[in-house]
Amino acid sequence: MFIAMSLVGALLLSAVAGHPHTPPTPAELQRRSNLARQCSPAVGELRRSVFERRLDKKTEAGGYVQIKVAPPHYPDIQNESVVLAPESYLGPYDWPANQMLRQDISGRQSGVPLLLDVGLMDMNTCKPLSDALISFWHCNATGYYSSFTGMSPNYHFNNNLKMHNISDYELGTSLPTSDIHTDETTFLRGLWPTNKNGIAEIQTIFPGFYVDRAIHIHVQVYTEWVLHKNGTIMAGTIAHTGQVYFEEDLTREVMKLWPYSTHLEVDRTTNVEDLVFRTNDTLNGNNPVVNTVPQDGQNVANGLYGYITMGIDSEAVQPP
Numbered sequence: 554m555f556i557a558m559s560l561v562g563a564l565l566l567s568a569v570a571g572h573p574h575t576p577p578t579p580a581e582l583q584r585r586s587n588l589a590r591q592c593s594p595a596v597g598e599l600r601r602s603v604f605e606r607r608l609d610k611k612t613e614a615g616g617y618v619q620i621k622v623a624p625p626h627y628p629d630i631q632n633e634s635v636v637l638a639p640e641s642y643l644g645p646y647d648w649p650a651n652q653m654l655r656q657d658i659s660g661r662q663s664g665v666p667l668l669l670d671v672g673l674m675d676m677n678t679c680k681p682l683s684d685a686l687i688s689f690w691h692c693n694a695t696g697y698y699s700s701f702t703g704m705s706p707n708y709h710f711n712n713n714l715k716m717h718n719i720s721d722y723e724l725g726t727s728l729p730t731s732d733i734h735t736d737e738t739t740f741l742r743g744l745w746p747t748n749k750n751g752i753a754e755i756q757t758i759f760p761g762f763y764v765d766r767a768i769h770i771h772v773q774v775y776t777e778w779v780l781h782k783n784g785t786i787m788a789g790t791i792a793h794t795g796q797v798y799f800e801e802d803l804t805r806e807v808m809k810l811w812p813y814s815t816h817l818e819v820d821r822t823t824n825v826e827d828l829v830f831r832t833n834d835t836l837n838g839n840n841p842v843v844n845t846v847p848q849d850g851q852n853v854a855n856g857l858y859g860y861i862t863m864g865i866d867s868e869a870v871q872p873p
Contacts, residue, residue, distance in 0.1 A: 681751025
């Protein structure tokens with residue numbers, strides 16, 4: 554069942570490129586450094602535990618709405634080095650009104666199947682961050698975002714605005730009241746909570762690309778949210794906004810496959826060429842690249858398993 558989402562408060566919509574990004578203060582940088590150091594020993598000591606198949610989310614009325622899930626491919630956070638993930642850009646194609654609570658966000662889009670597990674580590678406690686809600690969104694195999702299919706992936710965002718006669722959208726400062734969405738499609742968008750082991754798993758496809766950006770998936774983490782009995786979600790506190798990427802060798806292999814191979818109008822930007830990846834998302838030793846293996850052990854065309862661990866400051870509160 555698809556469950557509509559409603560967000561409390563305004564969520565900042567920022568553009569992918571050419572927009573201001575408030576740098577962290579020296580105190581914030583020091584706090585992030587301290588959090589990263591204090592969790593170093595704990596990461597390698599995580600042990601496998603029994604997976605909880607049911608996640609109960611308390612509602613505001615004191616009752617429970619039960620979400621039934623299948624076990625993720627990776628039951629626990631993997632033993633890998635984790636640092637505090639830097640805050641990244643929200644991008645202009647976030648549209649909370651069309652986000653839905655669902656594990657399968659593929660929306661019948663063609664592409665290489667991707668079963669993606671995202672593990673969250675609370676850098677304040679050095680333990681898995683359970684019961685957090687993760688919002689995911691990304692473009693399809695040929696670069697289009699749902700809710701914005703009228704925006705061409707082959708033109709810069711400013712040019713798309715001009716083509717739609719939009720002149721009052723200021724990059725980096727516009728709020729959801731600046732409605733630039735073009736349709737009500739919802740493919741490749743969704744939200745899902747982390748289990749008691751700190752893992753949220755979604756079924757999607759390997760993303761495509763659009764002009765000037767490396768292939769990526771947007772993630773946003775909420776630590777305060779409520780699933781109402783009527784099926785709507787109220788989410789408030791945003792603890793993290795980030796983007797995850799993929800290895801270049803894998804990407805080249807996938808891009809040879811249909812329908813990715815049909816997107817020939819613009820050249821693909823690699824990770825090292827991507828300004829956001831190079832100057833922001835790899836800060837402080839953060840590795841935003843998803844670990845992947847073929848689902849059948851051989852052929853990526855038959856599907857991929859993906860996993861990434863993200864270090865989150867659960868006490869951080871991003872401004873609306």
